[in-house]
Amino acid sequence: xxxxxxxxxxxxxxxxxxxxxxxxxxxxxxxxxxxxxxxxxxxxxxxxxxxxxxxxxxxxxxxxxxxxxxxxxxxxxxxxxxxxxxxxxxxxxxxxxxxxxxxxxxxxxxxxxxxxxxxxxxxxxxxxxxxxxxxxxxxxxxxxxxxxxxxxxxxxxxxxxxxxxxxxxxxxxxxxxxxxxxxxxxxxxxxxxxxxxxxxxxxxxxxxxxxxxxxxxxxxxxxxxxxxxxxxxxxxxxxxxxxxxxxxxxxxxxxxxxxxxxxxxxxxxxxxxxxxxxxxxxxxxxxxxxxxxxxxxxxxxxxxxxxxxxxxxxxxxxxxxxxxxxxxxxxxxxxxxxxxxxxxxxxx
Amino acid sequence: xxxxxxxxxxxxxxxxxxxxxxxxxxxxxxxxxxxxxxxxxxxxxxxxxxxxxxxxxxxxxxxxxxxxxxxxxxxxxxxxxxxxxxxxxxxxxxxxxxxxxxxxxxxxxxxxxxxxxxxxxxxxxxxxxxxxxxxxxxxxxxxxxxxxxxxxxxxxxxxxxxxxxxxxxxxxxxxxxxxxxxxxxxxxxxxxxxxxxxxxxxxxxxxxxxxxxxxxxxxxxxxxxxxxxxxxxxxxxxxxxxxxxxxxxxxxxxxxxxxxxxxxxxxxxxxxxxxxxxxxxxxxxxxxxxxxxxxxxxxxxxxxxxxxxxxxxxxxxxxxxxxxxxxxxxxxxxxxxxxxxxxxxxxx
Numbered sequence: 247x248x249x250x251x252x253x254x255x256x257x258x259x260x261x262x263x264x265x266x267x268x269x270x271x272x273x274x275x276x277x278x279x280x281x282x283x284x285x286x287x288x289x290x291x292x293x294x295x296x297x298x299x300x301x302x303x304x305x306x307x308x309x310x311x312x313x314x315x316x317x318x319x320x321x322x323x324x325x326x327x328x329x330x331x332x333x334x335x336x337x338x339x340x341x342x343x344x345x346x347x348x349x350x351x352x353x354x355x356x357x358x359x360x361x362x363x364x365x366x367x368x369x370x371x372x373x374x375x376x377x378x379x380x381x382x383x384x385x386x387x388x389x390x391x392x393x394x395x396x397x398x399x400x401x402x403x404x405x406x407x408x409x410x411x412x413x414x415x416x417x418x419x420x421x422x423x424x425x426x427x428x429x430x431x432x433x434x435x436x437x438x439x440x441x442x443x444x445x446x447x448x449x450x451x452x453x454x455x456x457x458x459x460x461x462x463x464x465x466x467x468x469x470x471x472x473x474x475x476x477x478x479x480x481x482x483x484x485x486x487x488x489x490x491x492x493x494x495x496x497x498x499x500x501x502x503x504x505x506x507x508x509x510x511x512x513x514x515x516x517x518x519x520x521x522x523x524x525x526x527x528x529x530x531x532x533x534x535x536x537x538x539x540x541x542x543x544x545x546x547x548x549x550x551x552x553x554x555x556x557x558x559x560x561x562x563x564x565x566x567x568x569x570x571x572x573x574x575x576x577x578x579x580x581x582x583x584x585x586x587x588x589x590x591x592x593x594x
Numbered sequence: 595x596x597x598x599x600x601x602x603x604x605x606x607x608x609x610x611x612x613x614x615x616x617x618x619x620x621x622x623x624x625x626x627x628x629x630x631x632x633x634x635x636x637x638x639x640x641x642x643x644x645x646x647x648x649x650x651x652x653x654x655x656x657x658x659x660x661x662x663x664x665x666x667x668x669x670x671x672x673x674x675x676x677x678x679x680x681x682x683x684x685x686x687x688x689x690x691x692x693x694x695x696x697x698x699x700x701x702x703x704x705x706x707x708x709x710x711x712x713x714x715x716x717x718x719x720x721x722x723x724x725x726x727x728x729x730x731x732x733x734x735x736x737x738x739x740x741x742x743x744x745x746x747x748x749x750x751x752x753x754x755x756x757x758x759x760x761x762x763x764x765x766x767x768x769x770x771x772x773x774x775x776x777x778x779x780x781x782x783x784x785x786x787x788x789x790x791x792x793x794x795x796x797x798x799x800x801x802x803x804x805x806x807x808x809x810x811x812x813x814x815x816x817x818x819x820x821x822x823x824x825x826x827x828x829x830x831x832x833x834x835x836x837x838x839x840x841x842x843x844x845x846x847x848x849x850x851x852x853x854x855x856x857x858x859x860x861x862x863x864x865x866x867x868x869x870x871x872x873x874x875x876x877x878x879x880x881x882x883x884x885x886x887x888x889x890x891x892x893x894x895x896x897x898x899x900x901x902x903x904x905x906x907x908x909x910x911x912x913x914x915x916x917x918x919x920x921x922x923x924x925x926x927x928x929x930x931x932x933x934x935x936x937x938x939x940x941x942x
Contacts, residue, residue, distance in 0.1 A: 252700035278688055278721045289688060289723070289741065292640005300724060300739055302692035306731035340626055340637060344650035344737055352600035373626045375637070376648060383654035384732030389692055391648055391739040393637065 295401055297394040299330035305385035313429045316355055318458045319388070320362025326484065327392035328370050329462035329537045333482040334403075335470070336396035338370060338462075343377040346387030359388070370464060400476055402541070407479040407498035411542040411563040414477075416466045416556055418510040419487055420526065423533025424518040425450075425457030431522070452514045460537045466557065467539070473550045477541035486534040489584040491570055494542065501568040504561035504582070507575050531572065531582075643749055645742040647678035653733035661777045664703055666806045667736070668710025674832065675740035676718050677810035677885045681830035682751075683818070684744035686718060686810075691725040694735030707736070718812060748824055750889070755827040755846035759890040759911040762825075764814045764904055766858040767835055768874065771881025772866040773798075773805025779870070800862045808885045814905065815887070821898045825889035834882040837932040839918055842890065849916040852909035852930070855923050879920065879930075 279290050289296040303309060303323050311319070324341060331338040343363060347356060356379075367374055372392070432445035447454055462482075470477065479498055481490045487509070495502055509530050519526040542563055543551060551557055561573075571579040626637055637644040651657060651671050659667070672689060679686040691711060695704060715722055720740070780793035795802055810830075818825065827846055829838045835857070843850055857878050867874040890911055891899060899905055909921075919927040 252702050254697075254700060258701055273721050273723075278723055289644075292642065294640065296637075296644060296741075298688070298690060298724060298739070298741060300690040300692050300726055300737070302694055302726045302728050302735065302737055304694045304728055304730050304732075304735065307694075307729050340646070342646060342648040342739060344648050346650055346652045346655075346735070349602075352602060353606060354600050373621050375621075375626055376646060378648055378650045380650050380652055381655050382652050384652075387650065387652065387694070387735055387737075389648070389650055389735075389737035391646070391690060393644075393646060393741075 290398070294395040295336075295398050297331050297334050297336045297396060297401075298391065299327055299394075300389065300391040301327050301330075303388040303390075305387070309386075310433075311386065313433050314458060316358035317362040317365075320359035320364075321366045321459055322362070323359075323388045323390050324363045324366035324372070324392075325370070325460055325462050326537060327390045328366070328372065328464070329460075329482040329484070331392055331394035332462050332464055332467045333480055333539060334394070334396060335400050335467060335476065335480060336394040337467075338372050338392050338394040340373045340375045340393040341367070342375060342391045344379070344387075344389040345377070346380045346382035348382045348385050351386065363390075370462065400471075402477045402480040404479050404481055404494050404497035405499075406477075407494050407500050407502075407542040407563045408544070409500060409563055409565055410545050411478050412545060412548060412551065412559050413491075413502060413504060413540070413542050413561040413563060414551055414557050414559050415483070415487070415510065415538055415540050416463050416558075417536070417538040418512045418515065419483065419536050419538060420519075420530035420533045421453045421456035421512050421515045422460060422535035422537075423457075423529050424515045424522075424524075425453035425455070426535070427522055427524070428453060428518060429457060450514055450518065452512060453518055457535065460535065462537055463539045466554075469554055470541075473547075473554065475543055475547050475550055477543050480539060480541035483536040483538045483540050484534060486532040486584075487536075487540065488531045488582045489534070490540050491582055492584050494540070495566070495570045498542075498563070499566050501564040501566050502561055502570045502582075503564055503568070503573055503579070504571075505573045508558060508560040510558040510560075527572075638746070642743040643684075643746050645679050645682050645684045645744060645749075646739065647675055647742075648737065648739040649675050649678075651736040651738075653735070657734075658781075659734065661781050662806060664706035665710035665713070668707035668712075669714045669807055670710070671707075671736045671738050672711045672714035672720070672740075673718070673808055673810050674885060675738045676714070676720065676812070677808075677830040677832070679740055679742035680810050680812055680815045681828050681887060682742070682744060683748050683815060683824065683828060684742040685815075686720045686740050686742040688721045688723040688741045689715070690723060690739045692727070692735075692737040693725070694728050694730035696730045696733050699734065711738075718810065748819075750825045750828040752827050752829055752842050752845035753847075754825075755842050755848050755850075755890040755911045756892070757848060757911055757913055758893050759826050760893060760896060760899065760907050761839075761850060761852060761888070761890050761909040761911060762899055762905050762907050763831070763835070763858065763886055763888045764811050764906075765884070765886040766860045766863065767831065767884050767886060768867075768878035768881045769801045769804035769860050769863045770808060770883035770885075771805075771877050772863045772870075772872075773801035773803070774883070775870055775872070776801060776866060777805060798862055798866065800860060801866055805883065808883065810885055811887045814902075817902055817905075818889075821895075821902065823891055823895050823898055825891050828887060828889035831884040831886045831888050832882060833932075834880040835884075835888065836879045836930050837882070838888050839930055840932050842888070843914070843918045846890075846911070847914050849912040849914050850909055850918045850930075851912055851916075851921055851927070852919075853921045856906060856908040858906040858908075875920075 328338040436443045479494050570582040676686040784791045827842050859878050918930040
């Protein structure tokens with residue numbers, strides 16, 4: 247590796263790096279409708295558009311096998327990719343799975359991972375169509391690519407949000423993050439306590455499940471379809487609500503106002519935040535890994551959205567010059583900054 | 595990780611592991627024409643079939659950054675995926691690129707990798723449409739998925755070889771493997787010699803380039819198309835000729851005879867083998883990473899194949915009960931065994 251003037255990756259951050267790396271790739275085929283820059287690429291091969299998304303999960307960065315069961319890990323690795331396809335208002339159809347394994351993993355371990363992937367494929371009706379398996383000198387690597395489809399007129403990008411649109415989010419936020427805090431705490435306690443220690447997860451099942459076995463919101467995409475709603479923009483909440491709101495505002499060239507008291511938070515999430523003396527709104531805004539759908543709809547769809555279960559209206563889209571802000575309970579406007587989880591803040 | 599009866603991955607080998615892991619995945623969609631088990635999956639979304647293939651490259655297993663320039667690494671990582679699409683008689687159209695980076699890699703390093711990927715996309719006319727970038731605690735990880743297309747009637751599987759078909763291979767074999775031997779030798783010498791050492795690659799440029807910057811045989815696929823030949827079976831030679839011949843024989847339910855004196859070998863490959871006192875035929879049969887196309891055609895296409903530059907007829911397809919064998923120069927039949935490169939023979 248040659249050593250001229252070098253830039254630390256952390257100087258750019260993940261999104262800065264991606265932007266820098268991908269900006270010089272031209273699109274050559276008319277069938278490539280959308281390349282880098284959304285939840286999935288959009289390809290046109292015939293009647294339907296083809297959606298493609300991919301995720302790389304690395305041991306020590308994205309998961310810790312000390313407290314994530316391998317079957318759950320496989321399930322989650324598949325589901326987070328399905329979530330990206332749903333976030334385009336599409337349907338996931340196929341996945342490829344590549345796995346790198348160090349020698350401390352046995353066949354039975356890998357089978358557990360695949361059992362989780364298989365279950366996810368079963369639940370979401372997806373075919374596993376290929377992949378690659380290799381030894382690894384340094385822990386577990388899982389790379390999944392998901393292919394989906396959608397009718398052209400139904401595909402929802404990040405870029406379609408318009409002034410006065412309502413901002414909606416499915417389910418609740420911050421639970422997966424609090425589940426991770428809980429797992430990490432119990433792991434620390436277990437390390438100090440020796441063999442007889444049994445972690446106490448009672449009354450915290452929901453936040454644990456949100457961390458270990460997240461679901462993609464297939465149901466919401468189906469409900470939107472039934473209600474005849476095509477959102478103007480949509481993303482899944484993987485890095486955190488703040489980060490995703492900024493993505494939509496940037497891609498759509500708009501601003502937004504989101505109300506603190508409208509952000510949906512589960513009771514267990516709130517209890518855990520109090521127990522750990524953490525800021526609840528920060529967890530909900532920046533925690534990430536919720537895999538809920540964040541979307542915008544025209545004001546005219548308000549009545550339809552109100553009738554949908556499990557969807558909260560949390561704010562509205564503004565002119566770009568107003569920026570993106572969170573309106574606190576006392577009416578103050580706090581600028582939204584991306585404090586989403588950044589894999590490059592870690593060091594090896 | 596739970597510790598019941600465990601099987602070492604090396605007991606199964608890569609293909610055994612893949613078979614075991616993937617056999618229980620059902621195919622649910624009529625649009626999934628072909629899932630696991632060929633160079634690429636085949637999906638039908640409209641007029642053309644969609645092909646998907648993926649490769650995972652791990653530092654310390656598939657490459658060594660001490661002697662592989664990063665730009666070459668990026669180029670190769672893309673090209674080996676294109677090769678899988680050509681091996682289906684298709685055209686690569688899009689790729690997604692996921693990269694995991696440890697903190698010793700700077701932005702400039704990653705840009706070199708992407709410069710290589712970009713060059714490959716340019717040379718082969720492929721769009722880069724997405725990906726994922728992440729920190730890694732343990733070295734460089736590159737996962738590329740390639741999407742291609744082909745008219746349904748042109749797609750060539752591994753499974754169509756018929757008795758009396760001619761077995762053909764493009765280019766020459768064993769050069770990439772000898773290039774790797776050369777790189778490893780020079781690296782060992784350099785490690786002992788200190789700073790002033792300059793490796794001597796003169797007269798060995800071809801085998802080096804075959805290892806560092808392989809090309810996919812787009813030209814052969816185009817020539818076959820022009821000649822009106824649709825092979826009965828085809829694969830790219832990534833693991834080694836022996837391994838690929840066995841794949842085709844197994845998938846097609848046939849045997850084969852391949853003639854030692856027909857195997858195309860470059861002069862530099864032969865010289866290097868002699869210099870290193872290695873068996874040349876073993877290198878050509880089992881070396882791998884040649885990315886040449888191995889294919890079978892009906893006997894009736896013999897004249898057309900003879901007119902094609904850079905294609906050698908190396909043998910013919912037999913009844914299954916005759917097995918797969920190499921016919922040596924002295925007329926002996928040596929059973930072909932897969933001694934292809936097995937990533938799971940390595941340990942961490």
